[in-house]
Amino acid sequence: MNHNEIGSVLAESLPYIQKYRGKTLVVKYGGNAMINEDLKKYVINDLILMKCVGINLVVVHGGGPLISSYLNKLNKESKFINGLRYTDDETMDIVQMVLCGKVNKDLVNLVESCGGKAIGLCGIDGSLLKAKKISSDVDLGHVGEITEVNTEIIKNCMDNGYIPIVSSVALGYDSEVYNVNADTCAFKIASALKAEKLILLTDVPGVMEDVNNPSTLISKLNLEEIKKLYKDNIINGGMIPKINCCTESIKAGVRRAHIIDGRIPHSLLLELFSKQGIGTMIY
DSSP states (O other): OOHHHHHHHHHHHHHHHHHHTTOEEEEEEOGGGGTSHHHHHHHHHHHHHHHHTTOEEEEEEOOHHHHHHHHHHTTOOOOEETTEEOBOHHHHHHHHIIIIIIIHHHHHHHHHHTTOOEEEEETTGGGOEEEEEOOOSSOOBSBEEEEEEOTHHHHHHHHTTOEEEEESEEEOTTSOEEEOOHHHHHHHHHHHTTOSEEEEEESSSSOBSSTTOGGGBOOEEOHHHHHHHHHTTOSOTTHHHHHHHHHHHHHTTOSEEEEEETTSTTHHHHHHHSSSOOSEEEO
16 A cells, blocks of 8 residues: 555544544444454454544453353353353353453453553443343243443443443342343443444344345445345344344434444444445444
8 A cells, every 4th residue: 555545544534533533332342353363453453543533432242152162161061042042050150250251351451451441341340231031932041131221330431531341241130140142232232322333243244135245235224124124034044133233222322333344354443434334334
């Protein structure tokens, strides 16, 4: 890239930096971007840059693959029902240790070691996320659905220049602890904060008319168009819960929701600060 090209790329980002300065963005961090060491560095770099230009950031994460690997070490089988992890008492202990301990603190460490400021939280801290047992035809154990979000602790962190990094574990009403879906967790926090954007980092380019053909990517969708895509079975499988999170967050007052490919280096910066963006934007 020559000097002119670099100059024009930087100049192009200015209106976007001005637009998002002081706004709140919630990023759901997951997929390959959380496992691949190089991609991890790109994401952390993007987050710190976004914070440096005045964006208020909240990062929400799960950690399914690592939970499975720790259960495996204990010779305990991972059991899924309708895509949700069956969580008995022993599994819940592992979920809490892995998500609130290992994964959360590793991410905080990464941000801090790259010159950023981060604070690791889970839904138990400051009663950030309250949940009740999920209503399901089958008993899923300690799997919860979020009923309340107390944003006070998040706002305190952001106001003091920190990036809050939240793991998807919630507190019940009788002091029990629940495993909650990280996408849902991100949309509930974005909705409670009336965030400017919810961004889901995934392992797909976005919503595609043909899942095997990235050139059929749909870059913008409104809620009416989404209904039609459901009807035509274009939105199906693992995309359904992600789209549900996006549509529910829009209905709750989040301005834009994005499904982007975390496997692309600097995907967050490309989505936020460039004219063409990447992924699918829902509005």
